Amino acid sequence: MSASDPTLGAVVADDELRDRLRRFADALIPAAHGMPAAGDVGVADGQLDKVLAVRPDLAEPLARAVADVDPADHLTSLARLRDRDREAHDALLLVVVGGYYIDPDVRRRIGYDGQQPVEVRPEIIPNYVEEGLIEPLLARGPVYRAVDDIERR
Amino acid sequence: MKADVLIVGAGASGGVVARRLAAAGFDVVCLEQGGWHDLDEFPAPRPEFELMARKQWAHSPNDRALPEDYPLNEDDSDIATLMFNGVGGSLILYAGDWSRLHPSDFCVRSQDGIADDWPISYEDLRPYYEQTDVEFGAAGLGGDPAYPAPFEPPYPPLPIGAGALRVARAHTRLGWHWWPGTNSVLSVNAGGRRACAQWGTCLWGCPEGAKASTDHTHWPQAIRDGAKLITGARVSRVLVGPGGLATGAQYVTEDGAEHVQEADVVIMAANAIGTARLLLLSAGPGHADGLCNASGLVGRRLMVHPFANVMGLFDEQLRTWQGHIGSKIVSYEFYETDERRDFVRGAKWSLAPTGGPINAALPTRAGGSTWGPDHHLHMRSYLGRGVSWGIFGEDLPDPENRVTLDAELTDSSGIPAPKITYRVGDNSRRCLDFQIERAKESLLEAGAYAVEEERLMRHSGWHLIGTAMMGTDPERSVVDGYGRAHEIENLYIVDGSVFPTSGGVNPTSTIAAFAARTADHLIATRNGQRVPA
Numbered sequence: 001m002s003a004s005d006p007t008l009g010a011v012v013a014d015d016e017l018r019d020r021l022r023r024f025a026d027a028l029i030p031a032a033h034g035m036p037a038a039g040d041v042g043v044a045d046g047q048l049d050k051v052l053a054v055r056p057d058l059a060e061p062l063a064r065a066v067a068d069v070d071p072a073d074h075l076t077s078l079a080r081l082r083d084r085d086r087e088a089h090d091a092l093l094l095v096v097v098g099g100y101y102i103d104p105d106v107r108r109r110i111g112y113d114g115q116q117p118v119e120v121r122p123e124i125i126p127n128y129v130e131e132g133l134i135e136p137l138l139a140r141g142p143v144y145r146a147v148d149d150i151e152r153r
Numbered sequence: 154m155k156a157d158v159l160i161v162g163a164g165a166s167g168g169v170v171a172r173r174l175a176a177a178g179f180d181v182v183c184l185e186q187g188g189w190h191d192l193d194e195f196p197a198p199r200p201e202f203e204l205m206a207r208k209q210w211a212h213s214p215n216d217r218a219l220p221e222d223y224p225l226n227e228d229d230s231d232i233a234t235l236m237f238n239g240v241g242g243s244l245i246l247y248a249g250d251w252s253r254l255h256p257s258d259f260c261v262r263s264q265d266g267i268a269d270d271w272p273i274s275y276e277d278l279r280p281y282y283e284q285t286d287v288e289f290g291a292a293g294l295g296g297d298p299a300y301p302a303p304f305e306p307p308y309p310p311l312p313i314g315a316g317a318l319r320v321a322r323a324h325t326r327l328g329w330h331w332w333p334g335t336n337s338v339l340s341v342n343a344g345g346r347r348a349c350a351q352w353g354t355c356l357w358g359c360p361e362g363a364k365a366s367t368d369h370t371h372w373p374q375a376i377r378d379g380a381k382l383i384t385g386a387r388v389s390r391v392l393v394g395p396g397g398l399a400t401g402a403q404y405v406t407e408d409g410a411e412h413v414q415e416a417d418v419v420i421m422a423a424n425a426i427g428t429a430r431l432l433l434l435s436a437g438p439g440h441a442d443g444l445c446n447a448s449g450l451v452g453r454r455l456m457v458h459p460f461a462n463v464m465g466l467f468d469e470q471l472r473t474w475q476g477h478i479g480s481k482i483v484s485y486e487f488y489e490t491d492e493r494r495d496f497v498r499g500a501k502w503s504l505a506p507t508g509g510p511i512n513a514a515l516p517t518r519a520g521g522s523t524w525g526p527d528h529h530l531h532m533r534s535y536l537g538r539g540v541s542w543g544i545f546g547e548d549l550p551d552p553e554n555r556v557t558l559d560a561e562l563t564d565s566s567g568i569p570a571p572k573i574t575y576r577v578g579d580n581s582r583r584c585l586d587f588q589i590e591r592a593k594e595s596l597l598e599a600g601a602y603a604v605e606e607e608r609l610m611r612h613s614g615w616h617l618i619g620t621a622m623m624g625t626d627p628e629r630s631v632v633d634g635y636g637r638a639h640e641i642e643n644l645y646i647v648d649g650s651v652f653p654t655s656g657g658v659n660p661t662s663t664i665a666a667f668a669a670r671t672a673d674h675l676i677a678t679r680n681g682q683r684v685p686a
Contacts, residue, residue: 032526033533054201055208074524093515093522094207101510102200110532111470112510115197117350117361118475122309122340127318128333133325134294143299143330145257145489147264147274 018044020066025096027074035109038100047099055098061091156182156381158675159401159416161388161431163187164242165661166647166668167422168367168375169285173672175378179679182414183380184404186387187221187239189368195358202354203511210357212246213612214238220407221385223564223571225426230575232457234614236424240384241368243424247615249355249364250479250503250659251291251337253282253666256301257489258656261547265490265497268549269653272625272634273670275301281666281673289365289665290343293335299485308340311349316471316540317481317504323599324484334480334503337365337661346370353506355478364477386412389568390435391419391444391644398685399444399644405566417684418643418675421621422668425455425650429556429620430571445621445631445638452557452620454550456655459577460613461585463592464507464519464541465601472537473506479659480504481540487591488546488657496583500546501657502592507539518543519607542592546584546657548618551576556620577609585609616660621650636671643684647671 022044029038041047052059065088069077082089100106107113128134158174160167163185175181196205207216212235214222221238237243256275261268286307293306310333313321324331338349338359349363362369372382385407392413394400401415421428429452433443443451480503488499507513507520513535515522520539523531554575562570585608593604624630627639636651638644647668649660656663675682 028524029528030526033529035529050201051204054199055204057208078524094204094511097511097514098201098204101514102204104200107510110510110536112474112536114200115202115352115354115474115509117352120311120340120349120351126310126313126333128313128321131322133321136325136328137298137330137332138296140328140330141298142301143485143488144255144301145264146301147256147260 017063017066018048020071021048021095023071024066024069024074024092027071028096029100036106038096041100041103041106043096043099047103048095050102051095051098055094058091058095061088062095064088065092155415155417156180157416158182158418158420159184159414160420160422161402162242162421162423162427162648163240163367163372163382164422164424165244165367166664167242167420168371169288169665169668170420170422170647170672171375171380172371172378173669174675175375175380177676181375181380182416183382184386184388184402184414185240185382185384187237188384189240190245190358192360192362195354195360197352197354197357197360202357203509206357210246212237212356212615220565223568224562225570226559226562226572230573231577231609231611232459232575232614233612234426234457234573234617235612236426236617240372240382241366243615244366244661245358245368246356247661248479249336249338249477251286251289251293251335251662252483252501252658253300254656254658254663255299255488258654261498261654267497269622269624271653272623278663278666278670281669282662285662285665285669289337289370290339290346291335291337292340294333297332299330299332299488306335308343311336311338311340311477312351313481314471314473314476314506315469316467316473319467319599320504320540320595321482323595327595327598329484329486329595331482331484334483336477336479338477338479339363349477351476353475353478353508387564387566387568388431389566391431393435393437393440393444393641394685396685397439397641398683399641400685409566418645418682421644421646421650422648424648425617425620426556426571426573428646428648428650430558432621433558434569445640445644447640448628448631450552450622450631453552453555454619454622455554455556455573455575456548456550456616456618456652457575457614458545458548458616458655459581459585460543460545460610461589461606461608462518462541462543462610463589463596463604463606464539465596465599466534466603466605467538467601470537471540473540474509474537476506478505481506484595487588494587496580496587498547498549498584499657500544500584500588502588503543505541505543507541510536517612518610519605521605540596542595544585544588544592546581546588548655549578549580550619550654551578616649616655618649618652618655618660621646622653623651624653635674636667643682645671645675
């Protein structure tokens with residue numbers, strides 16, 4: 001199911017595209033609040049290659065998007081692109097956000113360690129039982145509508 | 154070679170009937186257009202998980218566009234329909250919310266004067282709910298006052314997490330119903346399957362195999378009992394002989410070759426879009442408008458449960474990207490008809506987590522995006538701090554909401570694709586409007602500092618219901634209470650097509666129970682079943 005050609009990004013993204021993407025990505029996600037800028041994370045470089053390796057379908061709409069947007073006026077550019085080419089708009093944002101948040105250092109900074117297995121411990125009594133949250137529900141009685149006395153049509 | 158039973162589709166209902174019939178000694182053949190998927194194919198452990206979830210494992214076949222998928226023309230639909238084609242069917246990508254219909258759902262017309270009653274009741278299905286709860290490994294807490302006793306899921310409930318605990322406390326203060334959700338996700342190792350590991354990725358394939366899907370809960374045993382499952386086999390039409398009985402099906406394999414599988418009995422298990430499509434594709438002499446369609450109802454009354462969601466954001470880091478997705482807790486407080494409201498019937502609420510960082514930045518449900526320096530503040534306030542009430546209610550049947558055959562669009566085999574015509578009804582809109590306001594109250598009472606809403610989510614057509622309704626009158630229904638077609642007595646339908654009304658809960662548990670009941674009926678009546686010569 002998965003594409004995994006690590007050279008794909010290098011093939012489809014030339015230096016000009018990468019440069020334009022880097023400047024636009026830095027406008028979307030600049031260095032601030034202790035977080036790095038998207039360009040410094042490699043969103044237009046190695047991270048782009050990683051994204052396109054698993055999402056080669058993004059390459060073509062990304063190229064359309066990057067050719068269209070203006071880093072100096074990123075919000076207006078995005079709104080215009082969304083109106084006239086939604087696929088390109090979505091691809092651009094997903095490439096930037098995807099490249100940024102699959103970076104290990106970014107993940108460490110935001111406290112996200114990826115989807116991880118965590119053991120279920122059904123032998124531990126749930127908090128809601130210990131706190132007595134079930135008893136009032138049972139004391140209230142049925143909340144469904146009984147239909148025993150309904151004459152079916 | 155002729156089979157006793159041919160099943161079209163290897164998903165939830167197909168797996169249930171196959172396992173029962175094979176165990177009873179029937180010679181079973183199943184045709185499935187997709188293939189098998191190993192647990193290690195699922196993207197959960199990969200850093201790129203969220204990227205792959207939006208393409209290779211997307212819920213819409215139009216987004217996925219795999220060779221085994223068929224496209225859908227949804228230009229005239231308010232809601233995009235979702236499904237998966239493969240062994241296990243849409244269970245591969247469902248959330249695992251394992252809710253039963255309620256007793257009142259079976260007699261909407263008698264209670265509310267609208268829609269139709271089912272020809273069967275909750276009590277007719279209850280033994281099969283209990284059996285399929287075990288087969289699928291339902292985990293939950295017994296005694297839910299939203300259901301008649303007995304209500305005892307066979308496995309203990311999954312952890313609800315810190316966010317749902319806040320909401321449960323809030324509902325206790327409000328005096329509103331809540332209950333730990335019942336999910337077809339194992340909470341303990343059982344039946345050769347591993348317990349849930351809380352990956353938080355149920356909707357894109359469970360890498361543990363803890364979430365039930367028939368590719369590992371039903372098909373392995375069915376195959377050991379002799380069932381033959383042919384993958385990569387796309388059915389193009391159901392065949393009918395001169396005696397008016399079904400004789401099998403014609404199908405196309407991946408190499409383009411056409412084949413015929415003959416059988417004494419044909420069972421349709423291809424979901425409410427796929428089954429309707431195939432019955433319409435099978436038009437021919439004596440069946441000019443499609444098979445089993447003298448009532449004109451094949452393809453009509455499509456119901457998909459319009460879906461809203463309300464997210465609450467909390468100060469506390471709740472790590473809500475982790476844990477099962479189906480339902481942490483549910484609420485049926487506003488499920489039944491209340492004459493004081495401006496709509497009939499009601500809705501179920503399921504509390505769900507809100508995903509990882511890509512979803513926090515580009516939410517697929519309620520919420521927005523922020524760019525520039527404040528993007529980082531947005532992420533701090535969203536990631537792991539949101540819980541979401543998913544809300545859907547009774548979707549009343551409308552004959553104009555329907556599946557037809559598209560005049561131009563085809564699948565990769567050149568077979569006409571379905572066209573979906575669906576408009577959200579006024580009752581649904583009023584119901585969702587009411588429920589959204591109550592859900593905001595719920596989350597604010599729970600301590601949310603902000604709530605965000607999505608009043609109607611386009612990509613939400615998980616529940617495919619109602620295109621070949623069951624009933625007692627052949628002029629007003631397609632199949633009887635066992636799923637047997639009125640017009641073709643050796644053709645059965647066991648998927649969600651047969652529901653006369655949608656209820657307001659996730660349908661898979663009921664689809665499985667109905668399929669089990671039909672299989673037992675076939676076994677019990679095998680000697681009296683008329684079959685083609």
